[in-house]
Amino acid sequence: MSLRIVVTVKYVPDATGDRHFADDLTVDRDDVDGLLSELDEYAVEQALQISENSDDDVEITVLTVGPEDAKDALRKALSMGADKAIHVEDDDLHGTDAIGTSLVLAKAVEKAGYDLVISGMASTDGTMGVVPALLAERLGVPQVTLLSEVSVEDGTVKGRRDGDAASEQLEASLPAVASVTDQSGEARYPSFKGIMAAKKKPVQSWDLSDLDIDEDEVGLENAYTTVDAATERPARTAGTIVKDEGEGGKQLAAFLAERKFV
Amino acid sequence: MAEVLVYVDHADGAVRKPTLELLTLARRIGEPVAVALGNGAADTAATLAEHGAVKVLTHEAAEYADYLVVPKVDALQAAHEAVSPAAVLVSSSAEGKEIAARLALRLGSGIITDAVDLEAGDEGPVATQSVFAASYTTKSRVSKGTPVITVKPNSAAVEAAPAAGTVEALSVSFSAQATGTKVTGRAPRESTGRPELTEAAIVVSGGRGVNGAENFAIIEALADSLGAAVGASRAAVDAGWYPHTNQVGQTGKSVSPQLYIASGISGAIQHRAGMQTSKTIVAVNKDAEAPIFDLVDYGIVGDLFDVVPQLTEEIKTRKG
Ligand SMILES: Cc1cc2nc3c(=O)[nH]c(=O)nc-3n(C[C@H](O)[C@H](O)[C@H](O)COP(=O)(O)OP(=O)(O)OC[C@H]3O[C@@H](n4cnc5c(N)ncnc54)[C@H](O)[C@@H]3O)c2cc1C
Ligand SMILES: Nc1ncnc2c1ncn2[C@@H]1O[C@H](COP(=O)(O)O)[C@@H](O)[C@H]1O
Numbered sequence: 001m002s003l004r005i006v007v008t009v010k011y012v013p014d015a016t017g018d019r020h021f022a023d024d025l026t027v028d029r030d031d032v033d034g035l036l037s038e039l040d041e042y043a044v045e046q047a048l049q050i051s052e053n054s055d056d057d058v059e060i061t062v063l064t065v066g067p068e069d070a071k072d073a074l075r076k077a078l079s080m081g082a083d084k085a086i087h088v089e090d091d092d093l094h095g096t097d098a099i100g101t102s103l104v105l106a107k108a109v110e111k112a113g114y115d116l117v118i119s120g121m122a123s124t125d126g127t128m129g130v131v132p133a134l135l136a137e138r139l140g141v142p143q144v145t146l147l148s149e150v151s152v153e154d155g156t157v158k159g160r161r162d163g164d165a166a167s168e169q170l171e172a173s174l175p176a177v178a179s180v181t182d183q184s185g186e187a188r189y190p191s192f193k194g195i196m197a198a199k200k201k202p203v204q205s206w207d208l209s210d211l212d213i214d215e216d217e218v219g220l221e222n223a224y225t226t227v228d229a230a231t232e233r234p235a236r237t238a239g240t241i242v243k244d245e246g247e248g249g250k251q252l253a254a255f256l257a258e259r260k261f262v
Numbered sequence: 263m264a265e266v267l268v269y270v271d272h273a274d275g276a277v278r279k280p281t282l283e284l285l286t287l288a289r290r291i292g293e294p295v296a297v298a299l300g301n302g303a304a305d306t307a308a309t310l311a312e313h314g315a316v317k318v319l320t321h322e323a324a325e326y327a328d329y330l331v332v333p334k335v336d337a338l339q340a341a342h343e344a345v346s347p348a349a350v351l352v353s354s355s356a357e358g359k360e361i362a363a364r365l366a367l368r369l370g371s372g373i374i375t376d377a378v379d380l381e382a383g384d385e386g387p388v389a390t391q392s393v394f395a396a397s398y399t400t401k402s403r404v405s406k407g408t409p410v411i412t413v414k415p416n417s418a419a420v421e422a423a424p425a426a427g428t429v430e431a432l433s434v435s436f437s438a439q440a441t442g443t444k445v446t447g448r449a450p451r452e453s454t455g456r457p458e459l460t461e462a463a464i465v466v467s468g469g470r471g472v473n474g475a476e477n478f479a480i481i482e483a484l485a486d487s488l489g490a491a492v493g494a495s496r497a498a499v500d501a502g503w504y505p506h507t508n509q510v511g512q513t514g515k516s517v518s519p520q521l522y523i524a525s526g527i528s529g530a531i532q533h534r535a536g537m538q539t540s541k542t543i544v545a546v547n548k549d550a551e552a553p554i555f556d557l558v559d560y561g562i563v564g565d566l567f568d569v570v571p572q573l574t575e576e577i578k579t580r581k582g
Contacts, residue, residue: 164356244565249576
């Protein structure tokens with residue numbers, strides 16, 4: 001038996017950098033260094049663990065939709081141990097929103113062939129956390145999302161989803177779309193050997209025509225949502241900072257009382 | 263006036279506070295029609311009516327508890343067909359966002375997630391969002407289809423606004439996908455007796471500086487003196503000192519209370535992402551250079567093991 005896993009990974013501006021909007025109110029991807037979203041490293045890690053724990057022949061493909069530089073994210077995933085990569089890149093994709101992105105991912109996943117898609121819990125720039133659900137809806141397969149534990153056996157994916165009200169055990173037949181949280185286990189660092197091996201692994205590039213997607217289905221002009229304004233939040237006015245000389249707790253209590261919290 | 267669908271988050275008929283906040287926002291755009299699903303759905307009606315629901319559409323079926331997300335999407339889609347609303351509002355829980363996204367896709371609509379405010383506009387509802395770890399505020403709207411918008415807890419006040427709240431049974435036929443993901447087990451969270459983190463007016467959080475699970479008793483004591491919820495940084499959660507359900511930040515809960523007290527937390531960008539919109543921010547940290555001090559209204563540079571217990575005692579004294 002074989003198991004084809006596609007891991008969706010996003011290339012995002014570094015969250016510790018100074019993130020801004022470009023003039024067209026899309027995320028500025030030029031002025032800040034980009035990287036593989038940390039939350040997608042967990043998805044790559046779980047794919048690798050499923051492969052390591054399986055007697056089946058497992059093939060892991062990493063897939064990204066993004067600009068030229070997004071190849072860096074694919075390289076990182078390949079150096080962690082994924083087998084091959086697909087890069088969907090097209091000028092018409094600039095400004096595509098979650099609904100559009102899910103269309104491109106769905107078409108690409110179908111073209112690649114899959115038994116299981118694994119996504120991250122959310123992208124670290126958009127932080128919507130909706131693409132995996134959208135992808136499942138588009139593909140017409142079960143969504144097994146936000147898992148802190150995941151396993152695959154006999155054509156079934158199982159996992160634990162820790163929600164606000166309860167912790168749930170989930171189960172679905174393949175093919176399916178899963179997503180994993182940062183509670184699923186630390187992602188490995190690429191080894192030197194892994195980094196060298198990644199250089200030889202295949203990276204395919206597809207554009208919209210390869211996926212039979214019309215340019216008027218994606219991009220900023222065709223987005224389903226419009227950002228009318230983006231304003232930088234004014235810096236908080238500098239507060240009072242006091243060194244504790246033995247009365248710090250009492251001083252703090254006085255402040256809280258003044259603000260009517262006590 | 264146009265109707266606005268509000269998805270009701272409830273536990274066996276007990277309506278959760280974020281849903282009442284949605285009703286406040288829905289009334290700015292139109293007449294709220296609530297959709298309550300699953301066990302106890304009809305029991306939500308009285309509370310919803312008190313807060314402005316003109317109608318409550320209910321449907322009870324085992325599928326809502328036995329399968330993930332999709333049955334609820336089917337029901338909302340049925341409600342959308344029945345009502346033709348001007349917008350659909352859902353609260354921004356993990357599940358709420360997934361339900362909203364799939365619904366939007368089916369309706370051919372756009373989706374906005376994690377709004378912190380909502381107003382009526384000439385071209386439909388305008389949502390305010392706080393992005394890039396709250397360093398930017400954006401105004402957006404859905405430009406195609408029926409706007410589907412998820413709203414963060416604590417984004418609006420709960421207001422009494424008595425309305426009819428007529429209960430009507432919603433008829434739902436489940437899609438082929440509805441039973442795709444089975445919930446084979448469910449362990450409900452144990453109640454701590456403290457307020458819900460995302461709903462609390464005051465949140466008291468501890469980080470790596472708390473230095474051990476047993477020391478979280480100091481944080482809890484301060485929280486209890488203020489009637490607050492307890493939060494934790496990811497470092498404290500990863501160390502196993504406090505449950506992940508209490509994590510504040512990018513991959514934990516996003517909170518926006520009246521008062522946030524951070525002790526032994528440095529203020530990394532991913533932590534700030536979950537608390538930066540709090541109205542008043544207070545920190546105790548022994549490192550005067552900690553980035554958390556850039557955010558504070560009041561900060562104490564000192565050892566939390568001295569400052570926090572003294573603070574708790576003083577609050578108790580002041581409260582008598
Ligand atoms: C993708 C991603 C997602 C993340 N998501 C989150 C998230 O959701 N939430 C989150 O919190 N983090 C998150 N992080 C982690 C984040 O980057 C920081 O590592 C984390 O917030 C640090 O926690 P901390 O402030 O408790 O610990 P530290 O950064 O180690 O800070 C501890 C602080 O305690 C102070 N201290 C020590 N002892 C005392 C004492 N006795 N008295 C007073 N002060 C003392 C120190 O001076 C220091 O400032 C995420 C990271 C990534 C990459
Ligand atoms: N452009 C993209 N390319 C590949 N995967 C993506 C892209 N955008 C989102 N994803 C996947 O969807 C998950 C959730 O993203 P989001 O809904 O944007 O928060 C991410 O963790 C990725 O796995």
